[in-house]
Amino acid sequence: MTLPVEEVRLSLPHIELAAHLYGPEDGRPVLAVHGWMDNAMSFARLIPKLRGLRIVAVDLAGHGHSDHRPPGAGYSLWDNVYDLLQVAEQFGWQRFSLLGHSMGAIVATLLAGSLPQRVERLALIDAIIPHTVAPEEAPGELAKALEAQLAFDARRKRVHATFEKAVEARMKARVPVNREAAELLAQRGVMPVPGGYIWRTDSRLTLPSPVRFTLPQALAFVRRLACPVKLIMPSAGMLKKTSGAEALLRSLSIEISELPGGHHLHLEDEAGAQAVADCFNRFFQAT
Structure with missing residues (x-):
């Protein structure tokens, strides 16, 4: 199945x-929001269906063909929330729905929980709230982030000898994908440079977060949602592998469907x- 797609700059x-734009x-x-280190091609198989x-x-900031944030800026979740709100404003959407995968699902939930009057429906794949910490862990998290920023060197970006090597690197990344998914992401994420190919993603995206929510803070966003919520939980996804996550999710007022597949089930094959x-x-056609 094909669906005409328009490339836009915002x-x-x-x-x-x-x-x-589809x-x-x-x-x-609907605003569709991809996961960490992915890009808009994450939805290339799903959206036409x-x-x-x-x-x-969108390509979130620092991903795909979008601009990187300026020197000295970071990549906090709430910065992405503000970016999405500005995208909705640019299209004149006072009410809209959100479709998010992984980090994109978390960003979508934060937006919908912050401004529930703006969001009609929330469709999520394998995530809903960010990784949380206990209050006493906050100083250590900030210390770790500050030390990583001091040691960071943007010049260390890896150059792959061939496009195929860049694809293989994505297949073996921290969140691995199969070859078909890596090739789709590479169409938008890889660019030629002297000596080979690099991934366009901003290297600063790998830096640890300086501030994380506590669990009560994160759940407050979910409990403030005022729209229908549909969460897809892959049978071999991240939520299923996170201790206590499933029991916590079952306690929330959201609709959950478990499907066979991994974290990128919507991208890795046509069946998923x-x-x-x-x-x-x-979900979207329900009254």
């Missing part, structure tokens, strides 16, 4: 983002993408 007041102009407005939606699939699309089509 000049926000503070940064320029790139995005793919679907009929009168469709339900969704019906009746006007989807803006179709299974996710079937769930989300029913």
